[in-house]
Amino acid sequence: MRYLAVAATLSAPLWLGLAPAAGQQHAGHMMATDSIGAVWRMPPQPIPMPMMLPGLMGAVPGVTPYLPDPGHDPAMLPEAVFREVVEMADGDTLRLEAGFVRRTIGTRTFTMYGFNGQYPGPLIRVPQGAEIIVLFTNHIDLPTAVHWHGLRLENEFDGVPGVTQDPVAPGESFMYRVYFPDAGLYWYHPHHREDIQQDLGLYGNMLVDAPAADYYGPANGEDFLMLDDLLVDEGGLFPWGREAAIQTLMGRFGNQLLVNGEPRWEATVRRGEVRRLYLTNVANTRTFNLVLVGAEMKLVGADVSKFERESFVSNVVLAPAQRYIVDARFDEPGTYALLNPIQAIDHFNGRFYPQTDTLGIITVLDEPVAEDHGDAFSTLREHADVIEDIDRYRAEFDRPVDHEIELTARVGDLPSDIVAVMAIDTLYFPPVEWTDAMPMMNYLSTSENLTWIMRDTRTGKENGDIDWRFAEGDILKIRIHNQRRSFHPMQHPIHIHGQRFLILARDGVPSDNLAWKDTMVIPVGSTFDILLEASNSGRWMAHCHIAEHLEAGMSMLFTVDPG
Amino acid sequence: MKRMKPHTGAIGATAVFAIALGSLVSGEARAAGPSDIPAPAGAAPWVDATPRIDACLVTPEVVPLSGTQSAPGSRGSMTLTQPGSPFEITVDDGGFQTFDVEIQVDRLRRRGEAVYVAWAAKPELDEWVQLGTLGEENRLTARLAWNQFLVFVSEEASTDVERWQGPIVLTGLSPSGRLHTMAGHGPFEAMNCQLYF
Numbered sequence: 152m153r154y155l156a157v158a159a160t161l162s163a164p165l166w167l168g169l170a171p172a173a174g175q176q177h178a179g180h181m182m183a184t185d186s187i188g189a190v191w192r193m194p195p196q197p198i199p200m201p202m203m204l205p206g207l208m209g210a211v212p213g214v215t216p217y218l219p220d221p222g223h224d225p226a227m228l229p230e231a232v233f234r235e236v237v238e239m240a241d242g243d244t245l246r247l248e249a250g251f252v253r254r255t256i257g258t259r260t261f262t263m264y265g266f267n268g269q270y271p272g273p274l275i276r277v278p279q280g281a282e283i284i285v286l287f288t289n290h291i292d293l294p295t296a297v298h299w300h301g302l303r304l305e306n307e308f309d310g311v312p313g314v315t316q317d318p319v320a321p322g323e324s325f326m327y328r329v330y331f332p333d334a335g336l337y338w339y340h341p342h343h344r345e346d347i348q349q350d351l352g353l354y355g356n357m358l359v360d361a362p363a364a365d366y367y368g369p370a371n372g373e374d375f376l377m378l379d380d381l382l383v384d385e386g387g388l389f390p391w392g393r394e395a396a397i398q399t400l401m402g403r404f405g406n407q408l409l410v411n412g413e414p415r416w417e418a419t420v421r422r423g424e425v426r427r428l429y430l431t432n433v434a435n436t437r438t439f440n441l442v443l444v445g446a447e448m449k450l451v452g453a454d455v456s457k458f459e460r461e462s463f464v465s466n467v468v469l470a471p472a473q474r475y476i477v478d479a480r481f482d483e484p485g486t487y488a489l490l491n492p493i494q495a496i497d498h499f500n501g502r503f504y505p506q507t508d509t510l511g512i513i514t515v516l517d518e519p520v521a522e523d524h525g526d527a528f529s530t531l532r533e534h535a536d537v538i539e540d541i542d543r544y545r546a547e548f549d550r551p552v553d554h555e556i557e558l559t560a561r562v563g564d565l566p567s568d569i570v571a572v573m574a575i576d577t578l579y580f581p582p583v584e585w586t587d588a589m590p591m592m593n594y595l596s597t598s599e600n601l602t603w604i605m606r607d608t609r610t611g612k613e614n615g616d617i618d619w620r621f622a623e624g625d626i627l628k629i630r631i632h633n634q635r636r637s638f639h640p641m642q643h644p645i646h647i648h649g650q651r652f653l654i655l656a657r658d659g660v661p662s663d664n665l666a667w668k669d670t671m672v673i674p675v676g677s678t679f680d681i682l683l684e685a686s687n688s689g690r691w692m693a694h695c696h697i698a699e700h701l702e703a704g705m706s707m708l709f710t711v712d713p714g
Numbered sequence: 715m716k717r718m719k720p721h722t723g724a725i726g727a728t729a730v731f732a733i734a735l736g737s738l739v740s741g742e743a744r745a746a747g748p749s750d751i752p753a754p755a756g757a758a759p760w761v762d763a764t765p766r767i768d769a770c771l772v773t774p775e776v777v778p779l780s781g782t783q784s785a786p787g788s789r790g791s792m793t794l795t796q797p798g799s800p801f802e803i804t805v806d807d808g809g810f811q812t813f814d815v816e817i818q819v820d821r822l823r824r825r826g827e828a829v830y831v832a833w834a835a836k837p838e839l840d841e842w843v844q845l846g847t848l849g850e851e852n853r854l855t856a857r858l859a860w861n862q863f864l865v866f867v868s869e870e871a872s873t874d875v876e877r878w879q880g881p882i883v884l885t886g887l888s889p890s891g892r893l894h895t896m897a898g899h900g901p902f903e904a905m906n907c908q909l910y911f
Contacts, residue, residue, distance in 0.1 A: 438803065440805055440807075440809050464800070468805060470803070492808055493805075494810055498896065500895050500896075501894050501896070502837070502862065503861045503862055503890070505809065507809075579892035579893045581890065582811060583803050585809065657802065658796065664800060671802055672802045672803055676775070677796065
């Protein structure tokens, strides 16, 4: 069977948005450099496959390659230090600075960003109901802002340039008043070119402690794991697009997985210990499937609340921006591996293949833990406080759908051969893409030649043209469908700012164990019904949290008027 | 709902796979009316069931099951949906997508006391599971955590079989069977694709 006779029809220079080839480089690389030596080259491939479609050898994204530029010898930058825990009380002030750091990852050193010179950024720990002041200063080379992900705080401090504030220019400052109304695990990150800035290390956790000491079950210790990945090759950090994001088709998957900025997380515990793991996915695109081999795991909480009921789980799936709180118990001495086992797709050969990365090792000493919480761990608690809170909304579960959103994509000036090959290849798409299965095609996609779309199915309005208006106190049922019949369908972690919601049903099947959330991942072809509590006035954003999809347009606005 | 424990082994299943693929490729998946197909001797009348495809935004993966030469004109469907999960994405600890499988056979001539057992096998045919036995309504449900598989129904004398023994009457492929191999085709046909296997 013959599909395309493209090779004979292709020549460079190629299509709109693509730089002309300047001579064949090794392995099809195309050199285009900026002032600090950022060079476009083919991205690393997860498995052997052709570097590029015939005829597209030498094609590069139609934007300038970007690498962070401190403006002086990077060797003079301070080496980043591991994050500090900053315990704060109501009314306290934190100075937070985004700046350049040197980061040593494994045996290699990179110029990256850090908050307060740390990786990850400082862990801010506050009591529920506290409000703190954050005096933020931008010392990186790009405009930025800080978004306080998941918090139902005052709208003007949500940190979204173009919506709630102007970007903070290099050298400038901004004061945030950050309010913590809900107990749980949150995180902060830039909301301006986060495809670059978050990827380079600008992120940190926030833990909001509930007043009740027994809000969670007992644990012997706790660990905060921020899961990330970074795309590197023999040339160093793989460049980002300066004028616009690249890799907008599938998002930017890194090939170096990181936990708290390190290639491998290590911990030592005692036999019988129960550890509370606070998990946050801060990757641009990658969804993780965490397995703690040999240890029991109990799922306790999600983004903005605990679940109605605890449950034992064999694995924890986190999409970008999602958080989960999990208790793990280690009964026997030895080593336990924290793995990320996935089934990746080999599009070239039309098959799946297993891929497992070791993210961490926990060593369990043959010394019994001082206080054994085994019985409590074995008991699955029902969280009456969560159930009672949700009870106030159950009468609304069967309300008609108020709004419908469809998730899809539109192709612009992607090379027509890529579009044609994708048409063959998109006869099947998995519910989730766990790796970059088409790095060569993904590489050429930018936010200028591909648009990811949130479409209001009733009005036909898309992305920034959508502007829903609610009143404070409104309860809304919103249906979101991830359209399978589109150009390269993909899962989308949808984040709604400033509010909380419940996932009522997935593909028509009601949820049987609810938790309040701010981010949900919608697999390809799925339809979610959510109940949104419009509880916080202001003009807010909802968007896909794959950073490159956001840069490619996948966001919308809604306004909650004061009640 | 039944949780499957896969069997492992090298079997003479290549022939089954070949039959299944052959039936799809040869076009036996075509819809055929009862009048098109002569009833085999001793066979019961056609059983027709109502397709269960929801006409709304929910878009489950539905693939056809096609009658083989042993049961020409038989047909059915396999619907795959994702079970609920606290994580919204339902995969197991090996990263395999977990599916609720519903097999609905719309047309099948049942023979005497025969029972009809549904199976799934991996493409390499090194693992298979029994999905269950078709009930009186020619329907069964099961849960399966594989990404790519062959599904087939065999005609058996008894439900107590660890491996199919009777003829294969219906076959189909998981939706991921549409995952295209680009090796050796189209723009890559001039390449030495063996480099990438």
